[in-house]
Every structure is written in structure tokens, then in C-alpha cells.
Amino acid sequence: MPYHQEPSLFGIKHSNRNFASKENWGKNQFNSSFPASLAAFLEHQGLENVYLKLNKSLQIYHSSISTAELYGANPISEDIFYSFESPYVPFQQLVIGNFPRVDLVTLSRNNRLCLKGIEIKLTALPDNSTCDLAEDKFGCELVIRPDTIVYLACSIAIHFRDNLSDLIALIGEGFEAIEDWQEGIHIRSSVFKMREAIDRIILSILDKQEPLVMQPIWKTEGKSPKLSENCLDVFVWSNLAFTQLFLDVARRELIALRTITRQVRTAVWLFKMLYDFSLNGQIDHRRVIDELSYDTKNDKAFAVSGKVTYPYMRSEILTKPRITKQQIKEIILGGGQNLLSPERRFDAIIFNSPEIFEPI
Template identity: 45%
Template sequence: MKKAGLYGIKNSNRDFTKEDSWGKNQFNNAFPVALACYMHSKNIKPVYLKINQELNINKDYIEVLNLFGVDPLKKDVYYSFEDKFQLFDKFNKGSLPGIDLVIKEKNIDIKAIEIKLTTLPDNSTYKLEESKYGSEIVVRPDTIVYQAFSIAQSLHKNKEEVLAILDDSYKCVENWNEKDKVIPHLSNIRDSLEKLLKKYNKLQKPLLMQPIWKTQGKSAILAENCLDVFIWSDFSFTRLFFKEKGEYTNIDRPTRSMIWLFLMLYDFAKEGKIDHKRIIDTYTYDTKNDKAFSANGNNTNKLMQCDELTKPRIKKQEIKNIILGDGQLFLSPERRFDGVIQSNTSLFD
């Protein structure tokens, strides 16, 4: 009898021989890990999106071994999904939030990674030529929290310098709760954060893994070359929600995310701890905080555009090497009426 599983995931807090480990939410962060393990076995490096001194995206590559902090196929590697990364607890005030993946070795936390499995193309780019295809990415508030923790970990020896860079912009805002008091200073807030990004550019490190799965246009048919992995650093991730100076005329979700990051890093520089729950719950600016922000494919394409985005390196025939032991039979995708109609075209003959 075949034993269902995912490539490379031997030890985990999920049992992939059981059907209840293959739900939509579980699959969306487990499959990318197996994909990365498979790419490692083939010596294929994920695309690494970093920023340079001009704060533009540089496309590099990163070994999965360096991404995970350990050989992903070692016997004693443990993949803990939706767990808390204990190494960040020293920067945390209150309850430590969870992250998609914590990688452990011999019961010691090694790395924490957010995961966003995204579709290529999205609804805003499927009519364009393939080189213009992009993926929508939806970001939750806890991702901004872990971004702040990640940066704080890199700068913990430089708290006084961080405070000196952020302090003037913080004190210029008379009342952080009032939109009208904050909006005139948004460009200064951004400039202060970007000064940090430039000064400590060499300290950026991986934050978020974004695998893409590509289809033929808007259809449900996988492209021949359909899978690849992109990695955002904690610094480059700001390019998704920071705007140009002249665009700061209100506080929308991306701008609010920038404010959250600023206040969290100011908290860290001032107190050594980040009171993330207070910041997220207090500074809502009349918008629900169920998500941080989203970026559509037009925006992500400009930052991610490269050969690997146009022609992903993993072919659809290789999926059988990643999903093992008929694990695909455990999958139970959502049945949406529009999807059922689309796949039953004979209804309109």
C-alpha cells in the first residue's frame, strides 16, 4: 500500500499519511516546502529578491540550504507548520504570533519563513503577454510583525542608531491616532525607514517564500513550465507597500502597513520590545485589520520580472515527484459554482 507524503518532509507536526493534513490551508504552506526540498535535490536555487543601495530590487539566487538554515533533507530536520518562532520572543511584548513555517533541528528553532503560494497570472494580468504576467499577493498583519522582528534581530546591537534615525519623524506627528495629523508626515516616515534600509543593507535576510504556479492564461490548465520559488528579503518586502513621495495623500492598507512597521521598529529602538498587538489594534485608521495589504499582478510583475517568472523551471510532469504515494487523492479543493460551470462547457453546446 502506498504511503501518502510530500517530498523531503519526513518529520513534521503534520502527518501527511492522513487525509486531515491535506486541507486547503495545510496544503498551501506544506506543498511549497516540499517544492523547495525538491528544487534542492535538483540543485535549482530559488530566485532571491533583495534591494540594493538605491533601494531597487536585485534578482539573485539563494541555496535552499541557506534559506532553511540547514540541509532540508537531513534526517533530524523538523518542519513545524503554523508555529511560533521562539528566537523572536526576546523582541516581543505580549503573545508571540505564529508564522507559516518554523524549521527546527534537534528541537532547536533554526529559521522562520512566511509562505504565500500564488497563481500566475492573476486577474489583472491574464490578458497581457506572458512576460507581463504577475501574481496577486495578500499579506496578513502578522507578516509585518515578523518582518519587524526579523529586522530587529539584525539591528539589536544598533538600537541607539535606529532610534536616532526614527526619532525626529516620530516626534513630528502630534497624534498618531488621527489621520490628518499623520498624513503630512508620511513621506518623512518613509524616508526614515529607507535610511535604515540603506544603512544596514548588508543585513537583510530571507522573510517570505512565494512559490508561483502558472496556468495557461486564466484557465485551470497548468502551463508546461509551471512551478518556481521566489524569496523576498525582510528589506525588499517593503517594495510591495512603500509608495513614492507624491502618492501619500491618504492612509490606505499599504500605507498603514508602513506606519505599523515604523511604529514597531520605533518600539524596538525605544523599549527593546515590540508591542505589536497594541500597534495593530490601535492604529487602524478606520480600516479593518483582518489583512495588512494586497498587491496585484501588475505591481508584483514590475518587481519580480525575470526569466523564471516568464518560464518557471519546474515542469508539471515533476509534480508527481513532489506529491508522493497518491497524496493527491486526499486533496479536496473548494467547489465554486463559477469553476464548475467553466469546466462543464458542454452546458452551452
Template identity: 45%
Template sequence: MDNTTREKNESEWGSEIVMRPPTICFLACSICTNYNTVEKKERLRNMLKKVPQINHWEEINEVASHYQDILSSIMEVSSDMCDIQEPLILQPIWKTEGNKMRLREDCLDVFVWSNLAVIQMSVKGELNKTGSINRFQRTIIWLYKMLLDYVTYDMFDYKRIIRLQSYNLANDKAFSMPGNKSHKFLNSPELRSPRISKHEIKNIILGGGQNLLSPERRFDAVLVNSPDLFD
């Protein structure tokens, strides 16, 4: 659980997930590999054509006015790839006994997000005010521009796209989704009762690796303060 779900019933707990800009590059690359022939690239180009020409991609007003067309193009690409989506991200989860720094008996599991699922996270993020661009929308715009450059130039410069198309938002992360939003995606028996027990941790962290931790995150701190797990 995170701060947005800590007061909810356990069945409604959720985990925050943070997407970094390089992940959007990997997402774009995973799509491009499915359109790597002349015929397939032309099909991708046709799906991106519905957006009018944008001359100043760094200008919020110019890009925001075409956001719905950009989104529509990305959703068409998603539909075209629905049957060939691929794993992109592994998201581990861990559960404690409420707010206490003690792991539950059943405490560890992992979820797999496909490339198209990451797009869905962006699409179903928070709503935005008209005329501005939030992190979720910026992610869709970044992805569209990477794909557009791919069909136009056979390549894209993701660092340049992220640097120039920041839209007055920090680039430390593409977006983050709090637990009360991610719950609808992760809601499952595995979220409520993870499959790996805390007693398996000693078979995962080997060779005294727990003694090398310098806790900066809560999970690291739990492990450092639970030496009995490694007895």
C-alpha cells in the same frame, strides 16, 4: 497571471501577492534582531528621530502629516541594513495554459522576498491622496511604530498597533500587490519559464495527499481535476 495581466502578453504576466499583518510583525522582528546591542539600538533610535512626536497615532490627520518623515526614517534603516538583509517570504508561482484549468509543462517555481524587499513593495505601491492613508502607507507606519516601541520600551505589541492604527481600513491584510505591479519585481527567466515541471508534482505531494484536498483555491482545483498527474 492574475486578472490584471490576463489580457497581456505572456512576458508581462504577473502574480498577485498578499501580505497579512503578522508578516509585518515578522519584518519588524527581523530588523530588531540586527539592533540588539546598546550601541546598535542607539543607532536605530537616531534613525527614527527625524519624525516629530506624534501624540495620537490612531488619528489619520496627525499621522498622515508626518508620513514623509516616517518613510524617510524607514528608508534610512533600509539603507543601513542593505548588506545584511535576510529572506522573509517564500512566494510560490504556478502557471496554466492561459485561462484553462490545465497546468503547463513547466509550471512551478518559487521566489524569495527579503525583509527589505517587502519594504520596497510597500514603498512602491499605489500613490495616495494627500491627507489620507492607504494600505501601503499604513504598513510603513505600522513598521515604524513597532521599531519606535522597540527602541523605547525594548518590546512592541504588534496586535495593539494593528488594532489601533487601522485608519478606517480592514485589518484582514496589510496590503496586496496585483500582478501588473509585482511583475517588475518578479520579471525573470524563472517567471516566464518556471523550473519545475508538472510531472514532478507526484514527487512533491506524497501518500495520496491530493485526495484530501477540498478545493477552495484555483491551484487546489487544478490538482483535483488532474488525477493523471499522480499516475
């Protein structure tokens, strides 16, 4: 009798998702489970993820990180458990209320330890802002949710849990004079000081930076729906490099626009969470996000286009990802592709139906 393999993803043997079930192949699930498997596949191929880190000059540079280090365990071992959309328990004590769920939490099955928490952002290459540029100028849009900023704040705050006085000293004085944190007019003049304080905090824990956001890329031929031959790879942002990404944008926007954009607001959110932590030893993240909206919806923290991310991600790997489209069948196993439920978008259907416009 021939062997029948159930739908599955490479390397993910133990998980809170049953990949034999169609309901676990929806868009929201696939956008985190496939990247987790892709990173495991990279490790299996003897490759490391591109790791964006921060140096002492507050510049982002490229290093590399194995998936085993990223996950805290061998990604294809029997010991690792992939827990998707789960709370990262070690940070629970740092917040008031429940800690937001993280895209992927890895656990050890042997000792029941919580290993790593990773936010996952699967991104298309190129995006709309770079699709008409030369191939070596393609970039990815990055959209970040507010919960990621909570996770970022906790990843920094935990290093000061037993030394709040050190954090207070790094933050500096003058912020107690802010009369109303909810009014943009009271905040704009202090944002530069907030950014300087965040920079001081970052530099003090530079040697403790750790992975925060996994950004897998999937590359198409321009803006067509056709995958490039070399189409998949993984970039990873450290918590401190990721912070510098939106601080850089916030600084430029504050100078040019003199208003509180999403990026500027994100910088304020991060600072306020760390400021509150220095005073109280906990972060009331829901209150910060809900009250400090500055007339902008808080459905997302911020978004940056491919033109913004490109200078940070620019590399041979961005131009020519290392995993080919033929290798996808080694990642999606057992006919799992047949359980996918892609969105039915009218514009996509029109674009892929050129015969409609052919002369009769």
C-alpha cells in the same frame, strides 16, 4: 508483497503534520506544506530559488539562494524538522504578548535549535490583472497578512537589540510631536519622514538582509484552470526587498491619492513598531495593528496585483518556470493527491461545464 508508500510530500520526513492523514491535506495546510516540499525538490534537482534582494540604491534585484541556506539545513536530511504554523522563538523576546505564528519554522533535530522562520505565499500566475496580457507580462497577486509585518519588524529590530541608541539616531527627530497616532490627519504629513527613516534603517543593515517571504508560483494557461507545461517555481523576498515593495507603492499612492491606503498604513505600522522598539526595547504589535486602523479593516495588511509585482519579479523563470507539471508526481507522493479537498466554487464548476451551454 508490494511496497506501499503512505501519502507524503517530497523531502518532508519529520514534521508536525502527519501527511498520512486527510486532515493535513486541507487548503490551508497544503498552501504551506506543498511549497516547503517544492523548495526541497528544487534543491534535489540542483536548482536554487530566485532571491529578490535590495541594493544600496534601494533597488530590488535578482540573486539566488539554495533551499539549504533558506531552511538553515539540508532540506531532505534526517536533521531537519518542519514545524508549520509555529512561533519563531528567537523573536519572542522582542514583543509584548505572544509572537504570531509563522507559516514555516525549521528546526534541527540534533541540537534542538530553531533555524529559520519563513512566511509562505503560494501565488497563481497570471492573476486577474495580467491574464489578458502577453505571456511574458504575466504577474502574481500578493496578499499579505498583518502578522507578516510583525515578523518583518522583528527581523529588523533584532539587529538593534543591543544598540537602541543607533536605532533612535536613524529614526531621527520630530515624531514625538505626533499628537494622536490613531488619527489619519495627524499621520499623513509625517508618512514621508517615516519612509525616509525606514530607508535609513534599511541601508544600515543592508548586508544583514535575510529571507522573509517564500513566494512559490503556479502557472496556468492564461486564466484557464489548466496548468502550463512549465508551471512551478519559487521566488524568495528578503526582508528588506519586501519592505521596499510596499514602501514604493505607499509613496506613489500618497502622492496620487493623499490618503492612508493599506500600503501606506503598512508603512506606518512598520515604522511605529520600530519607533516603539527604539524607545522601549519591545514591540506591542497587537496594539499597533488594532489601534492604527485608519478606518480600514485589518484582516490583511495589504494586497498588490500582478501588475505591481511584475516589474520586481520579471525574469525568464517567471515566464517559464523550471518545474513541469509531470514532475508534480515526484513531489506529491503515495497518492497524496487523493486526500486533497479543493474548494467547490460554483463559478468554477460552471466554467468547467461547457456542455451546459451547448444547443440541445
